[in-house]
Amino acid sequence: MRFKSGRRFASICLTVCATLALLTVLGSAIAVRNASAADTIKVGYVGPLSGSLSLLGQSVRDGILVYFAHVNGMGGVKGRPLELIAEDDGYDPMRTVAATKKLMEHDKIITLLSPAGTPSTVALLPLVNENKLPMLFPYAFSHALTNPTKPYVFTTLTEVRVQMHVLADYIVGTLKQRKVAAIYQNDDFGHDAVTGLEDRFDALKIPLTKLPFDRGTTNFSGIVAQARKADVEHVVFLGIPRDAALVMREASNMGWRPQFSGHNALGDPQTFKLAGQLAEGAIAVAVMEPLDSARPQVQEFLAHQKKYLPKTSPTTYSMHSYNAAKIFVEALSRIKGKEITADAIVGALDTMRNFDTGLMGPINFSKDQHAGGLYNAIVKAKDGKWHLVTPWTKAK
Amino acid sequence: MFFFSLIIGGLASGSLYAMVGIAIVLVLQASDIPNFAQGEMAMFSTFVGYWILQQYNVSWWSAVLLSLLFAAVLGVAVQQLVIRPLLGRPTMNLVIATLGLNIVLHSLAGMIWGNETHIFPSPLSDALPLNVAGLTIPPMNVFIILVGVALILCLTFIIRKTRAGIALRAASQNQAVARLMGISINRAFAVAWGLGGLAGGIAGVLVAPVLFLDTNMMGLLLIKGFAGGVLGGLNSLGGVFAGGLFLGVIENLMGAYISGSFGEALVFLLIIGVLIVAPEGVFGRVRTRKV
Numbered sequence: 001m002r003f004k005s006g007r008r009f010a011s012i013c014l015t016v017c018a019t020l021a022l023l024t025v026l027g028s029a030i031a032v033r034n035a036s037a038a039d040t041i042k043v044g045y046v047g048p049l050s051g052s053l054s055l056l057g058q059s060v061r062d063g064i065l066v067y068f069a070h071v072n073g074m075g076g077v078k079g080r081p082l083e084l085i086a087e088d089d090g091y092d093p094m095r096t097v098a099a100t101k102k103l104m105e106h107d108k109i110i111t112l113l114s115p116a117g118t119p120s121t122v123a124l125l126p127l128v129n130e131n132k133l134p135m136l137f138p139y140a141f142s143h144a145l146t147n148p149t150k151p152y153v154f155t156t157l158t159e160v161r162v163q164m165h166v167l168a169d170y171i172v173g174t175l176k177q178r179k180v181a182a183i184y185q186n187d188d189f190g191h192d193a194v195t196g197l198e199d200r201f202d203a204l205k206i207p208l209t210k211l212p213f214d215r216g217t218t219n220f221s222g223i224v225a226q227a228r229k230a231d232v233e234h235v236v237f238l239g240i241p242r243d244a245a246l247v248m249r250e251a252s253n254m255g256w257r258p259q260f261s262g263h264n265a266l267g268d269p270q271t272f273k274l275a276g277q278l279a280e281g282a283i284a285v286a287v288m289e290p291l292d293s294a295r296p297q298v299q300e301f302l303a304h305q306k307k308y309l310p311k312t313s314p315t316t317y318s319m320h321s322y323n324a325a326k327i328f329v330e331a332l333s334r335i336k337g338k339e340i341t342a343d344a345i346v347g348a349l350d351t352m353r354n355f356d357t358g359l360m361g362p363i364n365f366s367k368d369q370h371a372g373g374l375y376n377a378i379v380k381a382k383d384g385k386w387h388l389v390t391p392w393t394k395a396k
Numbered sequence: 397m398f399f400f401s402l403i404i405g406g407l408a409s410g411s412l413y414a415m416v417g418i419a420i421v422l423v424l425q426a427s428d429i430p431n432f433a434q435g436e437m438a439m440f441s442t443f444v445g446y447w448i449l450q451q452y453n454v455s456w457w458s459a460v461l462l463s464l465l466f467a468a469v470l471g472v473a474v475q476q477l478v479i480r481p482l483l484g485r486p487t488m489n490l491v492i493a494t495l496g497l498n499i500v501l502h503s504l505a506g507m508i509w510g511n512e513t514h515i516f517p518s519p520l521s522d523a524l525p526l527n528v529a530g531l532t533i534p535p536m537n538v539f540i541i542l543v544g545v546a547l548i549l550c551l552t553f554i555i556r557k558t559r560a561g562i563a564l565r566a567a568s569q570n571q572a573v574a575r576l577m578g579i580s581i582n583r584a585f586a587v588a589w590g591l592g593g594l595a596g597g598i599a600g601v602l603v604a605p606v607l608f609l610d611t612n613m614m615g616l617l618l619i620k621g622f623a624g625g626v627l628g629g630l631n632s633l634g635g636v637f638a639g640g641l642f643l644g645v646i647e648n649l650m651g652a653y654i655s656g657s658f659g660e661a662l663v664f665l666l667i668i669g670v671l672i673v674a675p676e677g678v679f680g681r682v683r684t685r686k687v
Contacts, residue, residue, distance in 0.1 A: 226652050273515070
């Protein structure tokens with residue numbers, strides 16, 4: 001090849017060299033990204049980070065972040081750091097599915113950890129089963145999650161139906177109360193809960209006054225008036241602590257003080273913050289230790305949240321997901337070899353027996369039993385704190 | 397007894413809808429624009445008041461007055477920055493803009509103050525429920541109704557008797573002629589939105605002690621405030637107020653006597669029914685325009 005001038009030859013050389021240099025730089029950048037991407041263990045989370053349940057969604061996310069920060073501070077798992085990618089679904093199941101697809105296809109998560117929301121997680125069941133994506137320890141109460149057992153779905157939160165069995169047994173057996181009303185959210189969660197109560201009450205031929213309300217409502221006066229008219233002595237409230245406080249206040253305004261009870265979400269310091277004195281004497285089902293328990297692991301959780309996310313407050317939601325992350329990391333560390341796959345995680349969980357995180361009763365999983373949290377207790381509100389009034393017993 | 401306790405509870409609940417309704421209708425009457433951000437604007441200014449109360453050692457009244465000032469300024473700011481540039485465009489653009497602002501303010505409040513629920517105090521926080529003929533009446537809600545009536549009287553006075561109010565009415569009836577008479581349309585609308593913001597701010601500080609303060613406080617109240625307003629007649633402040641109260645009562649009665657599960661839906665079905673029979677609402681007047 002003959003060049004018309006030396007200048008043209010120089011410019012071609014320069015172009016080729018520049019292109020090669022650029023490709024090398026790009027190539028190594030991609031290589032570096034892939035290497036570090038291969039190192040991080042990517043975990044997904046989806047929940048209502050916005051909207052009326054944003055406290056739930058954000059708090060559950062925060063619990064995972066706290067535990068991951070703690071573990072990463074100690075060198076990660078098998079030398080690899082944990083990374084949480086959180087998506088918002090606004091408590092809309094359609095968005096939950098879309099967000100999870102994005103996490104799977106784009107972020108290549110290895111597990112969906114503690115997604116928050118009962119209808120949202122139920123909506124994910126076909127997707128996670130089809131794609132063999134482990135969905136671990138959701139903050140959700142649905143019967144459908146573990147009945148029948150799904151190979152990739154594990155829970156630690158006792159489903160609300162079982163919680164209500166425990167509560168109904170306590171109301172009838174210990175408190176000896178038979179005139180009961182249920183004030184509940186008019187959605188899957190509330191209906192599931194009422195089914196649980198009816199399972200026990202129907203068998204004992206005890207009538208249950210059912211008073212549903214739409215989530216987001218601000219007017220509880222009519223419902224409370226109806227409960228009072230039905231002459232009930234015990235009100236089971238199934239909803240968020242803020243609404244529980246509004247119901248308690250309405251009852252108090254009417255000069256009426258029935259016995260109040262609720263599921264595990266009632267047993268939260270938030271109930272005291274909002275209802276104050278009105279919450280005294282209320283009872284709740286406990287799935288985990290109360291936040292002010294003296295157990296060292298609970299204290300450690302509180303200290304960790306204060307250290308890693310000082311602007312947030314520990315709640316029963318964040319304790320649940322912190323516990324979830326703890327079990328997840330335990331499962332990862334039990335995997336033999338370097339490769340972490342979905343099946344390896346599931347395999348490690350299927351053989352987990354009597355694992356005590358110190359935050360709840362012992363966790364037991366097996367191939368046919370993926371509902372790990374079967375121990376419950378009753379807590380009672382006294383002097384602004386929740387105290388255990390029964391021992392941890394295995395739910396029937 | 398049961399029936400009367402439903403009525404009392406309904407009026408109490410309805411008083412909250414009525415307060416929000418006033419704020420919406422004030423702006424609607426003056427500028428023909430439904431402000432779907434009204435609820436979140438009120439929530440935001442209430443949070444400002446709460447923050448002042450927590451951070452600085454001031455009395456409740458000072459904190460509330462400052463939050464109301466903020467609410468009025470926020471109203472004017474929204475009108476100048478969001479509404480004014482879109483004037484002359486189709487109304488739907490403005491509606492979408494206020495809906496968008498609604499979401500932005502909600503998220504912004506969450507980012508600044510978090511998602512937890514707080515107790516917002518009031519001078520009546522420790523007041524005992526009033527006992528009238530065997531019925532217990534919450535004093536806070538009585539106070540809310542009284543404030544609502546006072547607000548309507550003040551606003552009516554401002555609109556009917558003051559220069560700014562007359563300018564506002566002129567601007568809302570016929571912009572072209574108003575301009576020819578030397579009225580600044582921009583200033584008139586700014587006054588309207590400032591007053592609307594102020595009314596919303598008042599609604600916020602009255603609602604918060606009853607429903608607790610969090611970013612979701614006003615969510616459903618906006619719809620109910622609107623619905624009550626539509627029921628009562630959107631072009632009458634008194635009608636809006638009565639409509640809100642009525643809505644609260646109907647909610648309770650329908651829930652108790654017809655169906656608990658469909659209580660909310662039934663209420664809206666009733667509103668549709670009323671509108672079919674009386675499109676301008678129960679107390680509304682049909683607006684005639686000279687052509």
